[in-house]
Amino acid sequence: MDAVVSLDGATAGHGAKAAGLGELRRAGLPVPDGFVVPASLDQVDLRAAVDGALDALGPHAPVAVRSSATDEDVPGASAAGQYETVLGVAGAQDVVAAVLACRASAAGPRVTAYRAATSGARAAEVAVIVQRLVPARAAGVLFTGDGRTVVEASWGLGESVVQGAVDPDRWTVADSRVVERTTGSKRTRVDRSPGGTTTRDVPAAARDRPCLDDQTVLRLAALGARVADLRGGPQDVEWAVDDAGTIWLLQARPVTAALPDTPAERCERGVLRGTGASGGRASGPARVVRGPGDFGAVRPGDVLVCRETDPAWTPLFGVVAAVVTETGGLLSHAAIVARELRLPAVLGVAGATDTLRGSVTVDGDAGTVRRHPRDPTP
The missing domain is CATH 3.30.470.20 (ATP-grasp fold, B domain)
Incomplete structure (x- = not known):
């Protein structure tokens, strides 16, 4: 069978994420110890391989389990947050389950939607990284x-x-x-x-x-x-x-897309300010989404307005004209994916889900959301 390899020995054949961490460890940089489960390791042999590798880390030590897919962390397409990550598991049984969850996420809806919007490539092979969890x-x-x-x-x-x-x-x-x-x-x-x-x-x-x-x-x-x-x-x-x-x-x-410049502060009537996370301007109807149950109401050209975005919401990024959230920063997964897709995004807009209705314009360069006056009643 194909055995697991130490993180120090990870190569490009184990995906760019694992290879990058291996490179950093070999250079003496502070990367937690761990190992990589190759994509080719048969599920029948997985438990025995993980058992042996965990003994070296400490069989009951909590670990982080992350994907290292062949189409992840590559120039132009980070797949930030799209594949599964499982944190804090301990013991061979739970680690094996986490490895299988990471592998299975390659065929999930958020990865499929992201892949279609970026590279258009077919399903990727998924190696999996198991590392000591930093408290x-x-x-x-x-x-x-x-x-x-x-x-x-x-x-x-x-x-x-x-x-x-x-x-x-x-x-x-x-x-x-x-x-x-x-x-x-x-x-x-x-x-x-x-x-x-x-x-x-x-x-x-x-x-x-x-x-x-x-x-x-x-x-x-x-x-x-x-x-x-x-x-x-x-x-x-x-x-x-x-x-x-x-x-x-x-x-x-x-870095797959440069950060926007921070504009000078300004305050205008009818304008909400947040963090300009992805540049560009777009206008459309504000569509408040509070959870997956609201996904069906989203229409092409809507402006997605939500408290925060979970990676499971990635399919919406291929439909909407812009994104506005109440929390989040420049370096969140949602911001990274929005920049890759050239989707205007303003994050950290206080009260957005309660105040944004009707037509709005999102300016991802200025970090603003402008509310349009309602059309007069005939």
Whole structure:
């Protein structure tokens, strides 16, 4: 049978995500230990292979299980958040189930819709990464490129940031100094719990307090620069900081679409402001979607208005003209996919689902949503 391989030995044949992490580990960068389950490993032999590999990590240590598909984390198509990720599982039985879930997600509706909208390629082979789970005090994403590094972060595991479930803290670093900082409202956090993860409320006193100090942000930016130099171009890096203050790199992939510039603040009547996450302008009827039960009401050309977007909502991105959310940041999965699809998006618009009705114009460059006056009654 095809045996699992250590993360240090991962190559392009195990998908770009695994290969990238292997490259970082071989360069001495702080990447959690782990192994890769090849796509060719037969399901019959999977349990025995995982059993043996987990013994080396610690048979009951919690792990993160992530896909490493052949069409994922490649130039021009990140597939950010499209394949399954399972965090916090422990023991061979649950790890095997997580590996199978990652493999099965390749044929799921969100991956299929994303693939049709980007590469148009056929179903991919899916290797799977199993890594030690970092017990994160804070975590998030950083982007390098254009002479700056942008860091977004929140309390706990990075799922809050990548899923757009919070308005994250954000820092911009240029010339080895913090040149801009914005403190978000981090109302919830995701942490490891028995059998997986749990979302819980952040204490009120910590919601509007930065989850990182500037020194840690500069250390993150320096690591991001090392990754970009090693990999030969701007990088999208997921990371975590543990209770001891150690930074761990969890993923690195090419930046597939540049971040929009931050416009100067302005305030106009009838305009709501958020974070311009994907450039361009589009107008259409505001369609408030509160969950999958509302998907059937979405029509081509609508402006999707929601609290946050789950990866399962990706099929809607191929239908709507623009996206507006109440939470989320520049580096969330929804923002990354919107930029790849050139879909105007403004995130973090307070009260959007309660106030946006009728026709609206979304300006992803300015970070605004303009409400059109209602047509006069005849």
